[in-house]
Amino acid sequence: METRVGDDGQPPKSNRLSASVLEIFGQQQGHLFPWAPVCVGVGIGAYFLARAEPHWTSFLGLFVTLGLVWLAAARFGRHRACWTSVVLWALSLIVAGAAVASFRSHAVTAPVLGYRYYGPIEGRIVAIDKSASQKPRLTLDQIRLARMSPEKTPIRVRISLHGPDLGIPFAAGDVVMTTGHLGPPSGPVEPGGYDFQRSLWFQQLGALGYTRNPTLRSKPADPLDTGLSLRLYAARRTLAEAIKSRMGAQEGPFAAAIITGDRSDLDPTLLEALRASNLAHLLAISGLHMGLLTGAVFAIVRLGLALSQPLALRLPVRKIAACVALCAALAYLGVSGANVATQRAFIMVSVMLLAICVERPALTLRAVAIAALLILLLTPEALVTPGFQMSFAATTALVAVFAFLRDRALFLRLPKWVSGAASLLVSSFIAGAATAPFGAAHFNQFAQFGLIANLLSVPVMGFVVMPGALLAAALIPLGLESAGLWVMQQGLAWILYVAESVSGLDGSTRAIVAPGPWVLPLVSIGGLQLCVWQGAGRLFGLAPIGVALLLWMQAERPDVLISDSGRLVGVMQDGQRGLNKPKGDGFAAQVWLENDGDSAGQADAAQRSGYLANKLQFDLAKTSIVFDAANPEKIDIAALCAAHDLVVVPRLEQALPTGCKGWAAPHFRRDGAIAIYVTDHGLRYENSRSLQGDRLWVSHQKDRSQ
Known part of the structure; x- marks a missing residue:
């Protein structure tokens, strides 16, 4: 086959560029295996980012399609078989990663409490630690709850002990009983935030709660009923x-x-x-x-x-x-x-x-x-x-x-x-x-x-x-x-x-202000390019890192945040978030301030806002917003809706009147936390449930009657 040359006796620039690219990729021969976990990780990440739970037939279809492409490449693409194989190898690993994540998510499926429970709680201790408030905390299995069938009872629950200390030294394997509150794991404290429901789903923790009553040991640990893992934990x-x-x-x-x-x-x-x-x-x-x-x-x-x-x-x-x-x-x-x-x-x-x-x-x-x-x-x-x-x-x-x-x-x-x-x-x-x-x-x-x-x-x-x-x-x-x-x-x-x-x-x-969703993926891609790629091409890894830093510097924070309980409101005031109350919903307040890059505590953020805890009103982009957490019997909802563009009434259990925009208690149970952004076209609204999507760890926690 003849090689074309230019007037200067050299191959055309397009050919030289092609040769340079092939040379760069040729240096990766024998160094592809470190990219295998990267491809699997891309598939796992794609699975977790999906807004809907993929069906197993979708993975079967992808694998069949890839198999057909493999056969076609082997039959008709021999002159490019090497790099065709590499591309198909990478795509196969990406699909395999998504399939493994899906299989794992279904394998750990366990009952999740779908409502607020108060009553007797009995279970065996499998872990003992302390909560963020330094209260003793017990993780229990073999759970028994009043008036709840075994198939609907969570496999594991975790309760914080706020009651009197009876001086009983609990040990792993002890069966304890108390009367306390349990509820389903909460979603992200702000839209797009860390997904606690997903994290607890893989731990098979189906309910979290607390008790202010004495916790009693009803049965000491039984060596015959204690598995190896529990014995190791006790040791x-x-x-x-x-x-x-x-x-x-x-x-x-x-x-x-x-x-x-x-x-x-x-x-x-x-x-x-x-x-x-x-x-x-x-x-x-x-x-x-x-x-x-x-x-x-x-x-x-x-x-x-x-x-x-x-x-x-x-x-x-x-x-x-x-x-x-x-x-x-x-x-x-x-x-x-x-x-x-x-x-x-x-x-x-x-x-x-x-x-x-x-x-x-x-x-x-x-x-x-x-x-x-x-x-x-x-x-x-x-x-x-x-x-x-x-x-x-x-x-x-x-x-x-x-x-x-x-x-x-x-x-x-x-x-x-x-x-x-x-x-x-x-x-x-x-x-x-x-x-x-x-x-x-x-x-x-x-x-x-x-x-x-x-x-x-x-x-x-x-x-x-x-x-x-x-x-x-x-x-x-x-x-x-x-x-x-x-x-x-x-x-x-x-x-x-x-x-x-x-x-x-x-x-x-x-x-440090929390980055947007694409910052860490871009940092990871750039870092892997710098470390794993062979030859001078690794320097291209600096580009995605630079883009990530620019995106981080321009990270956008919500102008208004409302917790999933509806009781905590945070409004941006001159670059700092003001809160409506110094106590309550403390974890959400802490995460909001940390994500803002603000080292202030909840009490300080409430003091600088000047807001009242249960009632406030403010304007945002020519939109009048009112928050009223008073007793719903004392709220004139029709008057509020007539006087304001948006109403937030977290204690109102009924639906808002027709034509009234805002959120009441049913909305918060359905949608979770709310974020409001000011844009050139008005206000943009997000809620945590819509960003989570219809996933296993969310769909199992929809409201249901006892």
Whole structure:
């Protein structure tokens, strides 16, 4: 086949451009597997973004269509078979991701309470923690509710104990009874916000509530009726209490959190200091802790065997050390409670240790991709959680950057002590930069001195705290575990000192406005392009990141927000949201202010507004709006509708008169939270239910009679 050339003897520009593009894509040969979890994640994300629940026949149709396209490509597209196959491979994984998410959503289907319940509640304790208000909170299964058939009874409920403390030490497996309030899980506190119903759906939590009455133990835990998971949970609780009793008031709960995952006794002010200094990740039993633990075990076992020349010459020392470290990781998984973050860390560490056993590179993008793929296939709902996003953002960035530095032998040219310090500095900076957008988007704050705090704390966690925990575990048979716990306490005391010092600096945190829905996807696409793509084409990843930052800077917040109860109203006043009351609907108020990038509390936001709690009126884009939460018997609804363009009467149980625009109690039960935006064409209205769509976790919570 002849190649056309131009007057200058060179191929035409169109041909040269085509050749350059093919060369760029040709560099991806052999490096496509890390994109597999990305494609699966795209499918899972598409499933969760859908406004209607896809039917299984739609997935069957997509798979059949893809199969036919595969056959057609193999028959008629041989000259482009390579890239046709790649495109079809990616599309197949996207469809598979959506199908896995759909299957998982249906697999966890469980009854959800569809109305407000007050009466007797009996169940077995499967978890004990504390609510945001620091009240004891019990998660129960084997539920029994008055006048409710078993097929309509939720599998699990969670109740906060606001009643008198009878001094009964509840334990996992105890059957307890009380009289309290239960209700269905609430939807997002604002349209487009975090979907709590979806999160609790995958936990099979069908009702939430509280009690102000005594909670009594009707039956102690029965070992014959307690499964392995419950026995492990009880053992973890016992271990946590033992740790807390042998350490300081602040260090003990910290140690219990990083060993057993029990955060129930953490001081809220201490937790806030850790967040403000960007050290809260040390509490999560994730890749850092699992990596430090297994790394320490691997190094100790390998060094111990290497000290014996006969053993070192006859045995595969590295493989034995990797196997022992894997056993240690499995034990830590059980002791820590095996939550989603710990499972993710265990899978990643296991992939790397098994790679050592089969003599493959341990820390590669392929290993990270295997871990991500396994997690997404087993728990696709993890994709939308902050833990998954931040963990894999940090890991992917660290692996990619250190592979780049290793290939260029940059650290090998430095003295050993300088190389170690430089590695610590680079790893802290890269991990912080990779997780910063996700942390700021989910938690609405940015720790401006987080790099300093991590440089001062992470080495102590790795060289003092985790070795101390290993020493304590090794000395338990001799009854000398106090020595290891003392070492841990010194390291944790230093970390807490750093957290309190850094969080106390002026400007330690900066409030961040919540981003729009496309910001984090664009950041993820750009970051993956920078880390996973091969060759100079990876620099194109800077474009979507730049677009994401521009969109974030122009993030639009609602001019008016009304909670799903209808009792809390927030109105933008000169760039700050004013609230109508200092108490009540506190969680919604906190989330609204945080999403606004406002560090004020609910009481301050109510004081600066000047509004009355139960009645206010204001104008918005020439629209007169009135809010009246008084007793509906005292409301002249006809007069309100005649005098105002929009009426908000959250206690009115009847429908609004014909021609009257606004919301009453039935509207809030049906639509959830309301947002109002001022546009060039007037007012735009959104409600949380319409943005959620007709999904499983929503359709199961429609009002129904008892």
